[in-house]
Amino acid sequence: RKEVEQDPGPFNVPEGATVAFNCTYSNSASQSFFWYRQDCRKEPKLLMSVYSSGNEDGRFTAQLNRASQYISLLIRDSKLSDSATYLCVVILGTDSNYQLIWGAGTKLIIKP
Amino acid sequence: GAVVSQHPSWVICKSGTSVKIECRSLDFQATTMFWYRQFPKQSLMLMATSNEGSKATYEQGVEKDKFLINHASLTLSTLTVTSAHPEDSSFYICSASRTTGTDTQYFGPGTRLTVL
Numbered sequence: 001r002k003e004v005e006q007d008p009g010p011f012n013v014p015e016g017a018t019v020a021f022n023c024t025y026s027n028s029a030s031q032s033f034f035w036y037r038q039d040c041r042k043e044p045k046l047l048m049s050v051y052s053s054g055n056e057d058g059r060f061t062a063q064l065n066r067a068s069q070y071i072s073l074l075i076r077d078s079k080l081s082d083s084a085t086y087l088c089v090v091i092l093g094t095d096s097n098y099q100l101i102w103g104a105g106t107k108l109i110i111k112p
Numbered sequence: 113g114a115v116v117s118q119h120p121s122w123v124i125c126k127s128g129t130s131v132k133i134e135c136r137s138l139d140f141q142a143t144t145m146f147w148y149r150q151f152p153k154q155s156l157m158l159m160a161t162s163n164e165g166s167k168a169t170y171e172q173g174v175e176k177d178k179f180l181i182n183h184a185s186l187t188l189s190t191l192t193v194t195s196a197h198p199e200d201s202s203f204y205i206c207s208a209s210r211t212t213g214t215d216t217q218y219f220g221p222g223t224r225l226t227v228l
Binding site for chain 1: 114121146148155156157158205216217218219221222
């Protein structure tokens with residue numbers, strides 16, 4: 001089993017719809033979680049951190065479920081510009097010695 | 113499948129020395145590899161793109177003589193930070209793609225470089 005798994009998609013969603021996808025992780029000692037957004041062949045950009053209590057940033061909501069070991073990203077009122085690959089990142093370890101584990105990404109395509 | 117490793121995971125070196133970081137695709141052949149540098153607020157900056165057997169393409173502002181990239185095989189790319197200085201201290205991450213046309217990149221775990 002991969003340490004971090006994502007459904008590769010693609011998810012084809014009409015503009016204005018709500019879409020959600022998950023990222024599962026296998027190591028229960030995982031400390032921190034992030035969602036990145038990557039446009040085609042460009043560098044990933046940090047979208048949002050994922051906090052234990054869940055957090056929201058505009059149309060984006062991130063949640064963490066430690067018991068089931070997954071994080072989720074919900075996008076409301078999707079826009080054409082939301083089309084991208086969404087990568088989850090899990091961090092193991094401490095500030096002085098940590099390891100990043102990347103998911104392979106979920107491709108999202110928003111259609112007009 | 114699609115596992116990418118980096119070595120070393122953490123290196124501390126003295127100012128003026130050179131450091132080589134390896135990026136390997138363990139279970140697939142990577143025609144294209146990318147090198148990124150991670151800044152403190154978790155954002156990534158693409159440094160260069162390398163295709164197996166050819167010279168790397170560097171992003172604007174990245175010194176090609178300072179950051180030497182070699183992609184000699186389909187499973188290995190190396191980044192050498194020459195004459196490292198404290199401002200080069202950062203987190204370096206590589207990713208690999210199977211072909212030049214795909215947009216699926218598989219990321220390595222990163223290498224933390226600390227230059228004293």
